Amino acid sequence: MKKINKLFLLSLIAICIIFRISINASAESNGTCGDNLTWELDNYGTLTISGSGMMNDWTRSSNVPWDNWPYASKVRKIVINSGVTSIGDYAFYDCDNLMSITIPEGITSIGANSFFSCEALEEIIIPQSVTHIGASAFANCSRITSIELPSKLSSVGNSILSGCTALKNVTISKGITNIGNYTFNGCSGLESINIPEGVTNIGGYTFSDCTNLKSVTIPNGVKNIPMQIFKNCSSLTNITIPNSVTTIGEQAFSGCGLTSINIPEGVVTIGKYAFYGCSNLTNIKIPKSITAIGLYAFSGCTSAASLTLADGITNINDYAFSGFTGLTKINFPSSLRSIGDSCFSGCKGLTTVTIPETLENIGWYAFENCTNLKTVHYNAIDCSYEGDGQVSSAVFSGCTSLDTVNIGKLVTQMSSGIFSGCESITTVNYNASNMCVDSGIFTDCVSITEINIADGITQIPDFVFYDCSGLINISIPKGVQSIGDYAFGSCTSMKNIVIPEGVKTIGDYAFGACLTLESIEIPKSITNIGIGAFYKCDLLKSIYYNGDEDDWGKISVGDKNTALTSATFNYTFNPSITAKMSKDGKTFVISPVNTEKGSLVILALYKNRRLVKIYYTTFQDVDIEFNNISDSYDESKIMIWGSFSTLKPLCETNTEPLLME
Numbered sequence: 001m002k003k004i005n006k007l008f009l010l011s012l013i014a015i016c017i018i019f020r021i022s023i024n025a026s027a028e029s030n031g032t033c034g035d036n037l038t039w040e041l042d043n044y045g046t047l048t049i050s051g052s053g054m055m056n057d058w059t060r061s062s063n064v065p066w067d068n069w070p071y072a073s074k075v076r077k078i079v080i081n082s083g084v085t086s087i088g089d090y091a092f093y094d095c096d097n098l099m100s101i102t103i104p105e106g107i108t109s110i111g112a113n114s115f116f117s118c119e120a121l122e123e124i125i126i127p128q129s130v131t132h133i134g135a136s137a138f139a140n141c142s143r144i145t146s147i148e149l150p151s152k153l154s155s156v157g158n159s160i161l162s163g164c165t166a167l168k169n170v171t172i173s174k175g176i177t178n179i180g181n182y183t184f185n186g187c188s189g190l191e192s193i194n195i196p197e198g199v200t201n202i203g204g205y206t207f208s209d210c211t212n213l214k215s216v217t218i219p220n221g222v223k224n225i226p227m228q229i230f231k232n233c234s235s236l237t238n239i240t241i242p243n244s245v246t247t248i249g250e251q252a253f254s255g256c257g258l259t260s261i262n263i264p265e266g267v268v269t270i271g272k273y274a275f276y277g278c279s280n281l282t283n284i285k286i287p288k289s290i291t292a293i294g295l296y297a298f299s300g301c302t303s304a305a306s307l308t309l310a311d312g313i314t315n316i317n318d319y320a321f322s323g324f325t326g327l328t329k330i331n332f333p334s335s336l337r338s339i340g341d342s343c344f345s346g347c348k349g350l351t352t353v354t355i356p357e358t359l360e361n362i363g364w365y366a367f368e369n370c371t372n373l374k375t376v377h378y379n380a381i382d383c384s385y386e387g388d389g390q391v392s393s394a395v396f397s398g399c400t401s402l403d404t405v406n407i408g409k410l411v412t413q414m415s416s417g418i419f420s421g422c423e424s425i426t427t428v429n430y431n432a433s434n435m436c437v438d439s440g441i442f443t444d445c446v447s448i449t450e451i452n453i454a455d456g457i458t459q460i461p462d463f464v465f466y467d468c469s470g471l472i473n474i475s476i477p478k479g480v481q482s483i484g485d486y487a488f489g490s491c492t493s494m495k496n497i498v499i500p501e502g503v504k505t506i507g508d509y510a511f512g513a514c515l516t517l518e519s520i521e522i523p524k525s526i527t528n529i530g531i532g533a534f535y536k537c538d539l540l541k542s543i544y545y546n547g548d549e550d551d552w553g554k555i556s557v558g559d560k561n562t563a564l565t566s567a568t569f570n571y572t573f574n575p576s577i578t579a580k581m582s583k584d585g586k587t588f589v590i591s592p593v594n595t596e597k598g599s600l601v602i603l604a605l606y607k608n609r610r611l612v613k614i615y616y617t618t619f620q621d622v623d624i625e626f627n628n629i630s631d632s633y634d635e636s637k638i639m640i641w642g643s644f645s646t647l648k649p650l651c652e653t654n655t656e657p658l659l660m661e
Helices: 002-025 549-553
Strands: 029-034 037-041 046-051 077-080 100-102 146-149 169-172 192-194 215-217 260-262 283-286 306-309 352-355 375-378 404-407 427-430 450-453 473-475 496-498 519-522 542-545 568-571 576-581 588-593 600-607 610-618 624-626 635-641 651-653
Touching: 169 192, 260 283, 450 473, 473 496, 549 568, 576 635, 576 651, 588 600, 588 635, 610 624
Parallel strands: 046 077, 077 100, 146 169, 192 215, 283 306, 352 375, 375 404, 404 427, 427 450, 496 519, 519 542, 542 568
Antiparallel strands: 029 037, 037 046, 576 588, 588 624, 600 610, 600 635, 635 651
16 A cells, blocks of 8 residues: 555656656747737747737836746847837836847847846847837946947937947937937947937937947038037047037036146037046137127136137126136137126236227136236126126125236226225326226235326326325326215325316215325315215314415215314415525525425535435524535426325425525
C-alpha cells in the first residue's frame, strides 16, 4: 500500500511539472491594440505586435493593455512585425525594464510619449519610413547613446529626446526643417551636433542644460535664436551665429561658457537675460543694427573688458550690463536715448563716464557702486526719468571714488540725489546756463570743497548745491542775475559769501542753515531776498551792502531772516587807495578811503613779474606806513582785503604810488 501511495505521489508531481512547463511555453497574455492589430506577451518578457494598420493611441490615465499589473515590469523586448504602420501615444510609456525594440520599415508615425522614461533602453533605430515623431517620444531614456532622425521627418516634435543623459551622437538628416522645443534639453552627455542646411526653425530650450556641449553648427536660414536654447551650456565656449539671424531670445545663452561672441549685422533685438552670467565672455561688440538690449542681457559677464556699442542702438534696458567688473571704458553712441535702471551698476573697473547730450532717459541707480569711477562728464541736454519726469535719483550712488563732476553747458535738468552719497567728490565744474533741479543733486557729498561756476551763467538753479556740507567758499561769477531756492542751503561749512553786482534775487532758503556763515557782501542790484534766505545762519555778524540805508530799505526781505537783519550792516563799502612812495623806494605811505576798520592792507612787491615779498597790517583809521624796505623789486601792488579767508581783494591798484617830495 505504501508503494502504491508513493507511486501515486510521484506521478502527481510529474504531472504538475509537465503542466507548468506547458504553461511557461505558452503565451502569458494577449489581446488587441488596434482595429487589425494584436499583442502577445510571453513569459520571457517579449512583447510582439502583429497585424496591419495603425496602433491605438492612449493617454497617461488610460489603460495600455500590457502596462497593467503584473505585465508592465515584465516587458524587456518589443518586436513590431511588418504591417504595423504606427506606434500609438503612450504605447510603451514607463516600461522601465525594456532593453531592446525592433521597429520595421513601414512605420510612419511614432506617437507622443511612446517610449517615455524607458530607462533601460540602450539603442533605438528609427526606420527611414517615419514621417512623424510625437512630443517626448524618447524623453528620459537615460541609456540611449546614439540616434538618427530620418530625412522624411520634416518636423521634430517637442522634447523627443529631452533628458537622454547618455546621448552622445545625434544625426539630423537633411530634409528636416523644424526642430521643436526642448528637443535635446538636459542631454548632458551630448558634446557636439551639426544642424544641417535646410533647418529654418529651432525651438526654445532645445539644448538647455546640455552641460558638456562643446560644438554646435547653426545653419544659415535660421532667423531666430529662441529663448533658453543654450541656457547653462557651460562647456560651450564658441558659437557662430549665422547672418540670417535677426533676434536673440530671452536667456538664449544664459550661463554659457562663451569666451567671445560675434553678433552679426542684421540682429535687431537682444532679449532679456540673453547672455546673463556668461562669466568667461571677454569682448562684446554690439552691431549698429541693434536697436534694443533687453533686461539683464549681459549682466554678470564679469570677465568682459571691452564693450563696443555701435551707433544705432537707442535703448539699453535695466541691469543690461550690471556686474561688468572688468569693464574699464565705455563710449555711448549719439543714437542712444535710454539707459535703464542699474544698467551699469557694479562695473567696478570704470574710471570715466561721459553721458551724451542726446540721452533722454536714465534709470535709477544706473551707475551705482562703480567704486573706481573718478570722473563724470554729464552732458545730457534734456534727460528725464519715466517715473517722475526727471532724471532718476541715486544714478551714481555708491561711487565712492568719484572725485570730479563736470556739468555741461546745455544741460537743462537734473534731479534729486543723482550723486547722492558720493562722499569723495571734491570738485564740481558747473557750466549749465539754463538748468532746473527739483532737489539736492549732491546730497551727502561731504567732501566738495570747490565749485567752479562758468562765466556766462545767468541763474543758479534751485537746490543745485544743496547740502554740500564741505563747501567753505563759493565764487559767483559776474553775469549771474538770480540765485534759486535752496541753491546753497545746508552748506554748513561756508563762512563768507560775495554776491556780485548784477544779482537781483536771492531765493527762498538760498543760504538757509549755512551754520558757520560769518559775513556776506550784497550788491546794490538786489531787489528781493526770499523767505528764510539766511535762516538759521546764527553766526552771521557782518553785512557789507554796496548802497546806503535808503537803498536797503527798498529791498523786499522775506520772513525768517532774523540772522540777516540782526547782523552789523556796513553801507556803501567801496574802499579805494591812495599811496605815496619815497624816492629810494624804501618807504610807502598808504591812505585807504571808505575802508572798514580791521581790513587787511597788503603791499606786494614783484621783480620780473614774480612775487618777491608781501607786507601787511590791519587798517585802524589812520594812514599806514611801511618803512625800511630793503628788497629789490621793479613793481608794487597795494590791496585791501576783508580778511585772508575771502576769495579776492576788496580793491587793489596796479599804478605806481606818487613820489614823496
